[in-house]
Amino acid sequence: MADSNEAETTPSKPENSMGIRHLIIFLMFLGTTVSYATRVSMSVGIVAMTSNNSYDYPVFDWDRSTQDTILSSFFWGYVLLQVPAGMLAGRFGGKFLIFAAMACTGVVNLVMPLAAVKGDWIAVCACRIVMGLTQGLLYPSLHGILGRWAPANERGRLGTFVYAGAQLGTIIELMTSGMLSASSWGWPSVFYVAGVTCLIWSLLWLVLGASTPGTSKWISKEERKYIESNVGSDELGHSKMPTPWSSIFSSLPFYAILLAHCGQNLGFWTLLTELPSYMKNVLHVDIKDNGKLSALPYVAMYVLSFVFSWIADFLVNRNLISLVSSRKIFNTIAHWGPAVALLGLSYLPAGNLTLAVIILTLTVGLNGAHYVGFMLSHIDLSPNHASTLMGITNGVSAIFSIMAPLSVSIVVTDQTEASEWRKVFFISIAFYFLSNLFYLLFISGDVQDWNEPKTDGAIEDGSKKEKKPENNAAYYRRKSLGENIF
Known part of the structure; x- marks a missing residue:
């Protein structure tokens, strides 16, 4: 009888290679793609909004300080709702x-052109703050749903697929x-396209999306039992x-996880926001004038993220390394790899376009490994509370995203002097190194005791049993140093 019960706790993988979980993951991938596209739209759109055009669209006389205020205003709202959203x-x-986050983002983008004309930069900032507030709901919610839907042995690939949408967007x-802004539709079309796309996605998600396998209208009983047996989540009931x-x-x-997230955000946003200025003023290389070169680092990160996720899942599923070892290896690639590349870039001779672009592409590309590093550790520790954990770490780390451009304003007095920029890069290198060192010492791959509710149950027709599956490697590994400190 005991053997029979144990067999029921670990249903076999459904025969169909594709299931509703893959549809949910694909929808979330599209969601991150669209949401990040709306974030970047202002970075491109503001250039067209402040430049003369041939179609009599309004041109705004915003100085550099005003433009920076508009671009940063997104994060003012973004930080505030992370923890409440996770809860x-x-x-x-x-x-x-x-749904609310994406629908509101769509509406805000649709009214953005009118707000700019009627209320100038203050109204645009207000729209960006509202968009930041609503998108603050997104990542904690995505992480929570990923924790409910992605079985442990598929988590690396599925999680990477979802979050790689940010780079594709x-x-x-x-x-x-740039093409839309230069067309007869003008710069307003950038925001109209973004808004309509968000609303279309929202409708698809409302019909097809689900928070858990148990609330999905489309999932089979077989797939539901398989997922609930292999995610470590006891949310049902x-x-x-x-x-x-x-x-x-x-x-x-x-x-x-918190320190790794903060270190990654500071280093990554320093790369994305300040390296073009460094390359222009010190290396005399301006990649902003070339759309393909500007997109190349993101392409590298997008492609490499899938390579890293496939390797990580292969190594873990073949029992070549443990889950926690995989997290440590790929988080190290994502942190220490860019740190070394940044060090090399800071001493690069001026005018070397090819080498500068190669190093920048490598630096950003290696960051793709963090999707199978700390980004999935929230779910490893607590599938039930992954959304709350993501809300905390994403909210705190967003502050470090804001600090990236501020550090340049404080430290760099002469933007043409390489030695001034090295101070900024050394700050990022230090954060990359120390945050990953702490991660290596104290991270765990085990579901923590505080994840589990104090109830009994069994998996019958999709209902969750509290007992941990005996053959699920995600539960049974040697604990790390950090778990026994407190």
């Missing part, structure tokens, strides 16, 4: 939070916004599961 997604599911926007705040904030593996 709401963990309690009620992320489906309707994601950036690539698409860089390649298309626990919609009012309390958040274990004291356990979270006394967990060194959680702090390992």
Whole structure:
């Protein structure tokens, strides 16, 4: 009888290679693609909005300071709702939070041209703040849904696929916004296209999306039981599961994720926001004038993220390395790889276009490994509370995204002097190195005790059993140093 019960706790993988979980993942991938495209749209659109055109569209006399204020205003709102969004997604599911985020983003983009004409830069900032607030709901909700839908042995590939949409959205926007702005439709079309795309996606998500396998109208009983047996989530029947705040904030593996997220954001946003200025003023190379070169680093990150995810899942699923070892290896690639490349770039001789672009592309491309590094560690530690954990780390790390351009303003007094820029790069290198070192020492690949609710149950017709599956490697590994500190 015991053997029979154990067999029921670990249903076999459905015969169909594609299931509803893959549809959900694909929709979330499209969601990150569209959402990031809307973020980047202002970076491209603001250039056209402040430049003369041949079609009599309004031109705004915004100085550099005003433009920087408009671009940064997105993050003012983005930081605020991360933790509440994580808690709401963990309690009620992320489906309707994601719908609200994307639908509101669509509406804001549609009114952006009118707001600019009627209210000038203040109205544009207000729109960007609202968009930041709504998109602050997105990542915690995506992470929570990913924790419910992605089985442990598929998590690396599925998670990377979802979040790689950010790079694809950036690539698409860089390649298309300039053409739209220069067309007879003018710069307003950049925001209209973004808005309509968001609303179309929102409708698709409302019909097909679901927070959990148990709330999906389309999933088969077989696939549902398979997913719920292999994600480590006990959310069914626990919609009012309390958040274990004291356990979270006394967990060194959680702090390992938090520091890794902050280090990655500071280094990555320094690369994306300030390296073009460094290359222009110090290396005398201006890649902003070439759309293909501007998009190349993002293309490299997008492609390499899939390479890294496939290798990571291959190594873990073949039992060549443990899950936590995989997280450490690829997080190191994502942090220490760019740190070394940044060091080389800071001493690169002026005027070397080819080498500068190669190093920049390599630096950004290696960041793609973080999708199978710390980005999935939230789910490894606690599938039930992954949305809350992501809300905390994404919210705090967003502050470091804002700090990236500010560090240049504070440290660099002469933008043509290489030695001044090295100070900025050394700050990023230090954060990359130290945050990953802490991650290596204290991260865990095991589901934590505070993930589990104190109830009994069984998987019968899709209902979750509390007992952990005996052959699920995600549960049974040697604990890391950080788990036994507190």
